Amino acid sequence: MDRVWIEDIGQHVGKKVEIRGWLFNKRSSGKVKFLIIRDGTGFLQAVMVKGDVSEEVFERYGELSYEDAVVVFGTVKRENRAPGGYELLLEDIHIHAKALDSFPIPKVRPENIPDVGKLFRYRHLWIRSRKQWSILRIRDEVESAIHDFFAQRRFRRFDPPIFTPASVEGTTTLFPVPYFDEGEVYLTQSGQLYLEAGAMALGKVYSFGPTFRAEKSRTRRHLTEFWMVEPEVAWATLSDIMDLAEDLLVYIVERVLENRRMELEILNRDISRLEVIKKPFPRITYDEAASLLLEAKRKGTPIDFEYGKDFGSDEESLISHRYDRPVMITHYPRTIKPFYMKPDPKDPSKVLCVDVLAPEGYGEIIGGSQREDDYEALLRRIRQEGLPEEEYSWYLDLRKFGSVPHSGFGLGIERTVAWITGVSHVREVIPFARTPEKVRP
C-alpha cells in the first residue's frame, strides 16, 4: 500500500492508500461519518459507514479532536460532490498524537472572525486554515513562476548584499545596524545599485530577496520587511524593460490560473478579473494621468492632487480603476524621482521611468527606469542631492568603464500576491508579517 500526499490522490483512484495528516474537521449524519483530513498538500474528505468498518474504528470518530495527528487508510474514489473531486472510503484510522488543548482558531470560517489580533497571535496555527493555506500556496506559485521566467530568459541570479553603507532612496526610512568597528550599516531597501554592477558583468541579472523599510505608516500596503524581485539588463532601454515587466506579469498570472485555480476558488477570487490580464497593458504618461486626475478633481472627486506631485493611494486607485489590467505610467517629473533615473532627452524635466499600478485599487506593484549612464550627469545629480560622493564612487565607476544604456525594475512580491489573491492587506500574504508593532511570533 502506498503512502501518498493528498495533492497526488488523483493518481491512485481505486487503490488503497495511506495518508498522514491532521483532522481538519468532522461531521456526522448518523451512520455515516465524514472526516476532513489535511496533510499540508490538500484537504480530503474521508467517509466511513457503520457496518463497513469495525465497531472499534467507527467509534474512534468520537475521540477525534481538531488538529489531532492521524494516519488514515482507505480506498480512493472519484466523487464529484466532494471538494477536490475525490474522497477516501475509510478503512482504518490511527490517532498518532492527540491535540493537547482545544484549537484556538475556530474551524468555521476563521477568516470571518473579527479579532484579527488573535489570528495574528496564532499565526503559526492560523496558516493551517483553508484560506491562509491557499494564499501561501499561491505565493509559492508566484515565486516559482518568477524563477522560471528569468531562468527561461537566461537571466543570472545575483544576490546583492543586505548590509549596505549607503542608501538608494534616502536615509529616513533605513534600519541602522551596529556593525563591529564600522559604525552603523543599513539594511538594504533595494539591490539596484549592485545589480547594475552585476548587469555590466553578467548581462542580464535579477535578485530575489528581502528588503527593509523603517516606516511607521500603517497602511494595507506596507510591511517593514518585504520581498522584491529586481531584474537589471545591460543595453536595455525603458521600452525594453516595460516589455519585460509586461511579460513577467502576464506569465505570473497565467501560471497561477493554471496551477492554483482551486486555491483561488477557496478565496472566492473573481477569476474573470485575472483572465483578462493579457498583453498589451495600457501605457500612459504622467502628464496624461495628471490630466485625468485634475479633470476628476474639477468634477468634485475629493483628491488633493496637484500637477507635479506624486500620486498617493487615492490617486492610484482612481487611475487604475479605469483599466481592467495593469496600467503603466511613464515619464514622471524628475523632481519626484531618485537621482539615478535618466532624464528624457526630449523633455529633461521628466525621467525615463515606469510605475505599474495593479488593477482593482492594489496600487503600485512595479517601479523601474532607465538609469543615468552619463558619468558627468550622474555626478552632477549626486552632488545636487547632497549625497556622499565617496560612497558612490564605485557606482560612478560603472559609468567610467564602458558605460552602456541599462534599465531595470523592482516588483514587490507581497503587493503582487495581494492583488492576485484578492486579499486586502499585505500582512496576510507573507508567512510571518513584520509591521512596526508586530514582530511576534
Add this chain to the structure above:
Amino acid sequence: MDRVWIEDIGQHVGKKVEIRGWLFNKRSSGKVKFLIIRDGTGFLQAVMVKGDVSEEVFERYGELSYEDAVVVFGTVKRENRAPGGYELLLEDIHIHAKALDSFPIPKVRPENIPDVGKLFRYRHLWIRSRKQWSILRIRDEVESAIHDFFAQRRFRRFDPPIFTPASVEGTTTLFPVPYFDEGEVYLTQSGQLYLEAGAMALGKVYSFGPTFRAEKSRTRRHLTEFWMVEPEVAWATLSDIMDLAEDLLVYIVERVLENRRMELEILNRDISRLEVIKKPFPRITYDEAASLLLEAKRKGTPIDFEYGKDFGSDEESLISHRYDRPVMITHYPRTIKPFYMKPDPKDPSKVLCVDVLAPEGYGEIIGGSQREDDYEALLRRIRQEGLPEEEYSWYLDLRKFGSVPHSGFGLGIERTVAWITGVSHVREVIPFARTPEKVRP
C-alpha cells in the same frame, strides 16, 4: 541582422550578427587583429584581417582600450582553436563609450595578483574577470538547481521572517536591530523554527534567503551575511532527510557539470573530483568519526580533539579527506547540539542529527536533524537551556496541536559553491561579500 548574446552564438553559424558588449582584451599579429569581446553571457574572439575590412575600421583597433563599450558586427564561424569553439569574422565595430580611465584590474591573470585588498575594493569591476564571472555563473546554476529540485518534489517555498525576537542558536552571534517601540530585534540565523510551523501547514516547505552571524572569526568559511536553503518536512525522520540531502547534493553537482563545464574549466577545477559525486554517500556516526580522530591523534597527528567535543575545521578536514564524496556524520552528543534536536531513543545521550562534510577539506555544508516532537521533552529542554519560555510558546504549540515527527536541514550556499568551484575562500563566491571589516562597496 540579429542582435545576439554570445552564449547563443552557436545557433547563428554562418550568419551575420550584431553583438553589444565590452572590449575584454586584444592582441595583434601584424595584419591580423584579435579582439576578445565579452557581453556578460560569454567571451568571443573577433578577428579582422587587413584588407578584408575598410582601413577606417582596421585602424580602430589602435583606439580600443580595455572595457570600452562596443557594438560589433560580423559573421559567426565555427573555430575549434578559439576559446568557446566559435569566432566572429569582424566586419565593423562601433565604439559606443570609451573607458574614461585605465582599467584598475590588470587583464592578465588578475587572480594571480597578490593584492587581494585592491581586488575587493574594485569588486564591482573585478566581477567582469573570467574567473569571477565563472564563479558567479556557477553560483546562479547552483541556486537555480536548488529551486528546480524542490519544485519538482512539490516543496512549497515559505519565506521565514528576517526580524526575529528570539534566537535559534544562542544570542552571542546575533545582530541586534533597534525596532520602533519593541526594543531590539535580531537578524535571523536560521528560519528553522518558522519552517517547522510551515511544514505543519503545507507539508513540505523550504526557504531560500540570507542569514546573519555577528562573528569576528576570520576564516575562509565565514561571512557575516550568507545564504541558506532550508527544507523542512512533516512526517520525515532523520533517515528521510538524509536521503533528501544526498539527492539534493547529487542533483546540484550534476546540473553544474551539465551546464557549467566551460566555467569549471576556466577555474581549472579538477572535474573528475565532481564526477564521482554519486549516491550513496558514506554515513558514519559521531562515535566512528571520533575513533578515527583519536586513532590519528595517537599516531601523532597534531589535533586537540577529545571524545565528546565538536569537530573543528582540522578534524573535519581529517575526516573528509578519507572519502571522495560528501560524508554524513550522525548521532552527535546531545550536549554539543541545540535544544530542538530529538534524542536517539536507543541512546538518549546522542541526538538524531546529521552534518554533511564536503570533500577536499571544504568542511560542513549541511546541518540537519529530526526535531524534538514531544511537548514535555521540548519544554524541559527549553527550561534546561534557560531560554525565555514565553518566546517559545508558539513553537511549543506545534507540539501541542497534532505533533508529528518532522525533520529538516540547512545547506550553506557559499560553502557549497566554494567546494564546487574549488575556490578556497567563501568571500569570492558571493557578489559582494560581507565580513567584519568589509562592507564596501
